[in-house]
Amino acid sequence: MENTVGSRFKKIRKILDMSQEELANFLNVTKQAISNIENSKSLPSISVMAKLAKEYNINLNYLIAEIGEIIIVKDKNYKSIRESLMEEVNKFLEARGV
Numbered sequence: 001m002e003n004t005v006g007s008r009f010k011k012i013r014k015i016l017d018m019s020q021e022e023l024a025n026f027l028n029v030t031k032q033a034i035s036n037i038e039n040s041k042s043l044p045s046i047s048v049m050a051k052l053a054k055e056y057n058i059n060l061n062y063l064i065a066e067i068g069e070i071i072i073v074k075d076k077n078y079k080s081i082r083e084s085l086m087e088e089v090n091k092f093l094e095a096r097g098v
Helices: 005-015 020-027 031-038 046-056 060-065 081-095
Strands: none
Touching: 005 031, 005 060, 020 031, 020 046, 046 060
16 A cells, blocks of 8 residues: 555544444545545545544544554553454453453
C-alpha cells in the first residue's frame, strides 16, 4: 500500500473496525466520500479529521504526515482501542479453552 493520507485513513478505519458505511454515518458523509479519501481521490476535510481526533484520539500528525503513533495516549491508565479489543478477544478465547 502506498504511503498516502488515504492509505493511513483506511488503516485507521480498519483499526476502529468500521466499514466504510459505518464510518461515513459517524462522520456524516457519504460512503463514496470515504472511498474517495481511501483511494486518494480526495482529502478528508478538517471537520472530518477533527471529529476522528476528538472521538477516537486519532493523532492528526500521523494521519497527515505519518508522524508519531496512530492513537494518542492521554495518560498511562488510558488504553488504546486496539489494546482493549485484544484483551476482550483473549478473554473470549481463554473462556473457550483456545
